[in-house]
Amino acid sequence: MRGAKNNVTRKFDTIGDTLLYFAKNVDSCYFELSRIPYDEEYKKKRYPFVDQHGNRYQTQSYRGGRQARENMKERYYLDENKGKPVSSIWTDIGYVQSTAHEDTGYATQKPEALLERIISASSKEGDLIADFFCGSGTTAAVAEKLGRKWIVTDLGKFAVHTTRKRMIGVQRELKKEVKPYRAFEILNLGKYERQHYIGVNPDLREEEKQKQLEEKERDFLDLILRAYRAEMIEGFRTFHGKKAGRLVAVGPVNLPVTRLFVEEVILECRQKHITRVDILAFEFEMGLFPNILDEARAKGIDIAPKYIPAEVFDKRAVEKNQVVFHDVSFIEVKPIIKSNSVAVELTDFSVFYSQDSIAAAEAALKDKGSKVVVEKGQIVKVSKDKDGIVSREVLTRHWTDWVDYWAVDFNFESKREIIRVQNAESGEWEEVWTGDYVFENAWQSFRTRKNRKLELTSVFHECLPGRRKVAVKVVDIFGNDTMKIIEMTV
Secondary structure, X not given: XXXXXXXXXXXXXXXXXXXXXXXXXXXXXXXXXXXXXXXXHHHHHHOOEEOOOOOEEEEOOOOOOHXXXXXXXXXXXXXXXXXXXXXXXXXXXXXXXXXXXXXXXXXXXXXXXXXXXXXXXXXXXXXXXXXXXXXXXXXXXHHHHOOOEEEEOOOOHHHHXXXXXXHHHHHHHHHHOOOOOXXXXXXXXXXXXXXXXXXXXXXXXXHXXXXXXXXXXXXXXXXXXXXXXXXXXOOOOOOOEEEOOEEEEEOOOOOOEOHHHHHHHHHHHXXXXXXXXXXEEOOEOOOOOOHHHHHHHHOOOEEEEEEOOHHHHOHHHHHOOOOOOOEXXXXXXXXXXXXXXXXXXXXEEEOOOOOOOHHHHHHHOOOOOEEEEEEOOEEEEEEEOOOOOEEEEEOOOOHHHHEEEXXXXXXXXXXXXXXXXXXXXXXXXXXXXXXXXXXXXXXXXXXXXXXXXXXXXXXXXEOOOOEEEEEEEEEEOOOOEEEEEEEEEO
16 A cells, blocks of 8 residues: 555665465455556556547557558447556555544544545445454445445454444444435343353253363463462462552452442451452442442452453453453433433443553653553653753543443343353254343443543433333443443323
């Protein structure tokens, strides 16, 4: 592509890449040769004549002088729609510029023109396109605009969140242009990898079943503690590890951490004079926080609840210490009911992230250096000038600075999450309810690189009279989801 970086000094500059393509059956796969518009130089050279209507043409023969060619009767007109066939070297597509409308700020983002050429050449309208490392969502955006169906996945939360916002933007563009577009769902497939640690072989004897269950539980705890970089410990009822002077309790693999679980942790803390605790879990019971944390604090116990991210199942991320366990956040909302319509106002979003120490960052800084630190719910930029003078700049001045996106599902629990699983005995595929519900974005507000404005009150949504559950989801600037469910009567 055009726009190579010219700042390399120890090697030849890389201005090309390789596109690999393959098929199960090359003879039956779809392929349509891409073409690019003719440039002016090509038109003038190959079609030198212009008729009275301004249309370019060439004559039957190129032999003889210009006058001889003009006198030939048969004319061959330039087909503007056809264009020049694309070769294996593409020089007409440039990198995504920072000022471009499509720029998302994602490091590995590809230009839409590149994906448009690939998708158009290898699929027809209505075909299904898949991208299993979707990054900023370029494949999905282009596929939607070209009328293709699509499935995209990524392990990174930020990638999923960037793609979600981008696809909502695509929907809004298509709606404005009165073009068709489809709804889409976001499914958290990471939780299905937990199934490996649940259940045992039903054909085993009871004693062997118990042994297999204990082995799976230990493997699960070992996985989580390694990812958290904690040391495994024995001799406690509720604690499984320790890290930096804090004991670590790991919640169940397949259930949310409940009030009873936390109360058991508090009880053991009081019995054994433990004051600092981390609780790791995939999910926490709705409404559990912040009240129970205040109760623990009143007893002299500092409890930090943290989400176990899906990245714990990525072996490479664990080995490279790239797995981040984020602190739990809390949403406060106010429902507004008018007749048979409901709106939701986002009134607070409490974040207590800590990823570093400001004091430690200041001590490690070199002159003319800077570092961004997250400590106790504040993002602070720590800088040191050439004279060694340290300064701090708080980047999060208001709770809304943490919110990148929020959405409302006005009828939560109306759509069950169904997956297909294979029956171990019959081998048949069955549809099974996971026990969860699909969050449907009935309304959303989010920031973009070019528009930082965020609406804090949703539109009014007409509802049927009666009792209902409304879900509010907030995605913070790190791409972490937090959801709150409120019940109301319309």
